[in-house]
Amino acid sequence: MPHSARIIMLGRQGAGKGTQCVRLAEHFGVPHISTGEMLRAAIRKDTPVGRSVKKVLDAGELVNDELMISLVQGRIGEDDARISGYILDGFPRTVGQAQSLDHITEVRPINMVIDLDVKRELVLERLSARRACEQCGANYVATGNDPNPWKCEKCGSPVVQRADDTPAAISHRLDLYDAMTAPLIDHYSAKSVLVTVDGLGTPDEVFARLRLAVEGLQER
Ligand code: AMP
Numbered sequence: 001m002p003h004s005a006r007i008i009m010l011g012r013q014g015a016g017k018g019t020q021c022v023r024l025a026e027h028f029g030v031p032h033i034s035t036g037e038m039l040r041a042a043i044r045k046d047t048p049v050g051r052s053v054k055k056v057l058d059a060g061e062l063v064n065d066e067l068m069i070s071l072v073q074g075r076i077g078e079d080d081a082r083i084s085g086y087i088l089d090g091f092p093r094t095v096g097q098a099q100s101l102d103h104i105t106e107v108r109p110i111n112m113v114i115d116l117d118v119k120r121e122l123v124l125e126r127l128s129a130r131r132a133c134e135q136c137g138a139n140y141v142a143t144g145n146d147p148n149p150w151k152c153e154k155c156g157s158p159v160v161q162r163a164d165d166t167p168a169a170i171s172h173r174l175d176l177y178d179a180m181t182a183p184l185i186d187h188y189s190a191k192s193v194l195v196t197v198d199g200l201g202t203p204d205e206v207f208a209r210l211r212l213a214v215e216g217l218q219e220r
Contacts, residue, residue: 003206004085004216005030006108008092011172014123015199018208021089023207028214029199031080035090038136039063044135049062060169062093062176066086069100076104094180098149098187108201112217113188114210118199120174127170133159 005028011017018034025032039057049071053063072091076083085093090097101110117133118126131140131150135157140150142161164173189196195216197209 004083004108005087006085006105006110007214007217008088008110008113008180008188009116010113010188011199012120012177013129013170015116016203017089017116017124018137019203020207020210022089022139023150023203024210025054025087026214027211030084030088033072033073033075033081033086033088033091034137035068035088035093037090040137044147045092054145058163058169060164060172060176062180065094065096067102068093068097069104072101072102082108085208092181092184093176095183095187102194106210110193111182112214114213115185115194116199116206116210117196118177122200123174124170127165128167130165131159134160134164148176167169 007024009017009021023032032199039050039053041213043054043057044050049067053067056063068091072088076086092101126141129142131142131146132150133140133155136152136155138152138154140159151157153160164170187192195213197206197213199206
């Protein structure tokens, strides 16, 4: 890889960000940094951070900017991310977070922001079928004909519905996305780093579009 790729993945909950970021990270050999997964791991381990955010996550609210910024600043300062770059998934989620990230990344700026575009009406169906490994966070899709008990293919732990994938929390998170996160599209298009990728289609079709977009970045 000629340069390190520092990428932000934007997109509604249920647009497929998690699944696609895992694939992109494997393909391009960069770490996938999911802030939601970092928080869920803290909750699983019952750390002080985990205890302080559990209720916020379960209600589908946003964790405060200060805590999120310090988590991300620490993570992107680690060797793997400094050397190879990273794919940020779930951060920034507010204009305040984006402005802080601009400061933190002044020396090594973000070079691409992808808006994985799927309309609100379409993500609702995906979210109600979403399942995740309780331990490693791997994503699955329920078909109605699933193994019982359902074990994760990667680590063998139970596959369950996320605690925040209830209808009320889903609807609240989508409202928050429109109010707080959608304005980031203007923030980044003003910096000429924004690329919109159509998130409709099979996971393979969407991955092919994303791969092309990232390869375009590497050729720049
Ligand atoms: P996600 O896995 O990205 O859907 O995130 C799950 C939950 O973690 C969100 O609903 C928020 O409660 C919290 N969260 C994750 N990232 C952020 C962030 N950047 N800012 C605030 N809260 C966040």
